[in-house]
Amino acid sequence: MTEISVSSLGKLFEIANKRQFKKGEFILKPGQVCKTIMFVEEGYLRTFIDKDGTEINTDFTFEGNFTTNLKSLRSASSADNSIQAGEITIIYEFDKDKLLELYNVSAEIESFGRKLLEQLLIAQEEHTNLFKIYSPTERYHYLQTNKPKILQRISLSQLSSYLGIARETLSRIRKK
Amino acid sequence: MTEISVSSLGKLFEIANKRQFKKGEFILKPGQVCKTIMFVEEGYLRTFIDKDGTEINTDFTFEGNFTTNLKSLRSASSADNSIQAGEITIIYEFDKDKLLELYNVSAEIESFGRKLLEQLLIAQEEHTNLFKIYSPTERYHYLQTNKPKILQRISLSQLSSYLGIARETLSRIRKK
DNA sequence: TTTTACTTGTGATAATTGTCACAAAAACTT
DNA sequence: AAGTTTTTGTGACAATTATCACAAGTAAAA
Numbered sequence: 001m002t003e004i005s006v007s008s009l010g011k012l013f014e015i016a017n018k019r020q021f022k023k024g025e026f027i028l029k030p031g032q033v034c035k036t037i038m039f040v041e042e043g044y045l046r047t048f049i050d051k052d053g054t055e056i057n058t059d060f061t062f063e064g065n066f067t068t069n070l071k072s073l074r075s076a077s078s079a080d081n082s083i084q085a086g087e088i089t090i091i092y093e094f095d096k097d098k099l100l101e102l103y104n105v106s107a108e109i110e111s112f113g114r115k116l117l118e119q120l121l122i123a124q125e126e127h128t129n130l131f132k133i134y135s136p137t138e139r140y141h142y143l144q145t146n147k148p149k150i151l152q153r154i155s156l157s158q159l160s161s162y163l164g165i166a167r168e169t170l171s172r173i174r175k176k
Numbered sequence: 177m178t179e180i181s182v183s184s185l186g187k188l189f190e191i192a193n194k195r196q197f198k199k200g201e202f203i204l205k206p207g208q209v210c211k212t213i214m215f216v217e218e219g220y221l222r223t224f225i226d227k228d229g230t231e232i233n234t235d236f237t238f239e240g241n242f243t244t245n246l247k248s249l250r251s252a253s254s255a256d257n258s259i260q261a262g263e264i265t266i267i268y269e270f271d272k273d274k275l276l277e278l279y280n281v282s283a284e285i286e287s288f289g290r291k292l293l294e295q296l297l298i299a300q301e302e303h304t305n306l307f308k309i310y311s312p313t314e315r316y317h318y319l320q321t322n323k324p325k326i327l328q329r330i331s332l333s334q335l336s337s338y339l340g341i342a343r344e345t346l347s348r349i350r351k352k
Numbered sequence: 353t354t355t356t357a358c359t360t361g362t363g364a365t366a367a368t369t370g371t372c373a374c375a376a377a378a379a380c381t382t
Numbered sequence: 383a384a385g386t387t388t389t390t391g392t393g394a395c396a397a398t399t400a401t402c403a404c405a406a407g408t409a410a411a412a
Contacts, residue, residue, distance in 0.1 A: 049305070056308050058301070071298045103287070110286060111279070117293040122247045124300045125234070129225070131307035132232050132340045135370095136399070157359060164308045166400050171361055311400095312369070333389060342370050347391055 002115040008108045015102065016092040021085035028083040034072035036093040040065055043089025044153065048161075049081040056161040060086070060154055066116060086154075136165040140173050178291040184284045191278065192268040197261035204259040210248035212269040216241055219265025220329065224337075225257040232337040236262070236330055242292060262330075312341040316349050 004012075016039070021027065027045065028034055038045065040061050047059035047067065058081065061067040072079040073096055103110035130139050140163060143151055151159070156174065160167040180188075192215070197203065203221065204210055214221065216237050223235035223243065234257065237243040248255040249272055279286035306315050316339060319327055327335070332350065336343040 049309070051309055056305075058305055058308060070294055070301070074294055074298070104283070107280070107283075107286075110283075110290070114286070114290045114293065117290065117297060118246055118250055121293060121297045121300060122250070124297060124304060125246070128300060128304040128307070129232075129234055131304070132234060132337060133225070133227055155359070161308060167359090168361080168401080169399055172399095175361085331389070343390080344371080344392080345369055348369095351391085 002112060002119060004112045005108060008106055008112065011102060011106060012094070012109060012112075013092065015098040016094055018090065018092055021089045021091070023085055023087050023089075025085050026082060027085065027091070028069060028072075028079055028081070030080055030082060031078045032072075033076050034069040034079050035076075035096050037066055037068040037073070037096070037099065038083075039092040039094070040067070041090040041092060043085060043087040045089060045091070046084050046086045046158065047081055048084070054161075057158055058162070060150060060162070062149065062153070066120070086158075131164060136163065136169060137173050139163050139165070140170065178288060178295060180288045181284060184282055184288065187278060187282060188270070188285060188288075189268065191274040192270055194266065194268055197265045197267070199261055199263050199265075201261050202258060203261065203267070204245060204255055204257070206256055206258060207254045208248075209252050210245040210255050211252075211272050213242055213244040213249070213272070213275065214259075215268040215270070216243070217266040217268060219261060219263040221265060221267070222260050222262045222334065223257055224260070230337075233334055234338070236326060236338070238325065238329070242296070262334075307340060312339065312345060313349050315339050315341070316346065 017036075018041075021043075027038065030050065038061075040063050042063055044063070045061040045067055046057060047061070047069075048055045048057045050056075059067065067083065069079045069081060069083070071077065099113070103113060130142060134142055143159075143163070154162070156170055157167050160170040163170065165173070193212075194217075197219075203214065206226065214237075216239050218239055220239070221237040221243055222233060223237070223245075224231045224233045226232075235243065243259065245255045245257060245259070247253065275289070279289060306318060310318055319339070330338070332346055333343050336346040339346065341349070
């Protein structure tokens with residue numbers, strides 16, 4: 001994946017804040033300003049928005065991956081979504097301002113940050129294309145073959161909104 | 177938007193390659209390796225993939241915006257999509273290697289590059305969420321109020337695949 | 353282990369969307 | 383301007399999906 005030297009990694013984790021959450025605890029709530037980038041060490045985070053009382057999952061972040069609310073982070077605007085622990089979850093939080101300082105000191109770290117963004121963007125593009133190319137049924141089958149991990153860890157009812165499918169429909173798709 | 181000093185902008189455009197395309201000409205074809213980032217000066221670019229003989233539009237890039245195939249660009253792998261001029265289009269192309277050199281010389285330009293990525297990622301996330309939150313009909317209405325420009329410039333048949341809707345359905349939605 | 357809460361399965365039905373075929377309209381060509 | 387190509391509209395119908403209501407199953411808690 002994205003490589004980085006041991007010394008830069010050390011500098012990065014010097015500014016990191018290790019935190020632990022129980023299942024259901026919130027890392028970010030709507031209205032708050034997101035000030036950190038989170039790295040999941042263990043467990044997973046669920047990102048969702050509330051639409052008329054229904055929760056719609058927009059992302060799941062598993063071990064070894066980063067997440068944040070980029071829009072809120074960039075403009076210091078209030079978030080419109082929630083980030084919640086899906087299990088007992090350990091994360092490292094990187095404060096935005098400290099991160100920007102590090103970028104000024106270390107070109108390697110800035111470059112690492114950029115590569116991370118690139119990865120996230122590519123993944124997001126692929127995810128969007130799922131909806132354009134495939135039907136609900138095909139989307140499920142795509143996950144089955146390309147991202148089986150997510151099927152193992154995320155419950156059917158949580159997955160359905162992530163795939164833009166009604167829970168009942170997903171249940172029926174799965175039966176076959 | 178994303179700010180940059182005049183001197184950095186100058187350096188950027190020193191490495192730029194201005195090119196003009198007629199409607200329908202290809203900037204990138206499947207199998208090719210994407211080696212540049214493109215800035216649209218005039219006209220627009222259509223990004224699409226071929227699914228069993230049908231073209232599915234994944235993106236439209238208008239004046240003042242950047243596009244590329246990030247996956248191909250990053251890993252020097254062959255592209256699975258096409259980028260085509262939707263009208264007479266003038267672009268500035270930035271060679272990846274030259275850009276990386278500039279990043280090493282100018283922190284401001286690297287930071288500019290990062291901010292650009294951030295913008296693209298935020299936009300992409302919002303686009304994905306359209307599919308999770310809204311029905312086809314609602315997606316169209318969302319564009320109507322939030323991105324009317326795209327409706328003015330993109331034909332119905334091109335737009336339908338971008339919204340994940342059948343052409344006929346989109347035609348009927350629009351009637352109301 | 354018994355109760356309670358949450359998740360999943362399922363039937364019935366409505367609503368929406370997709371598909372096919374073709375006509376109408378609009379946009380380009382020559 | 384006439385002809386050609388491309389885009390859009392529409393009807394008819396099939397297929398898929400959403401919604402509602404509730405039963406069954408599973409997991410968590412007491």
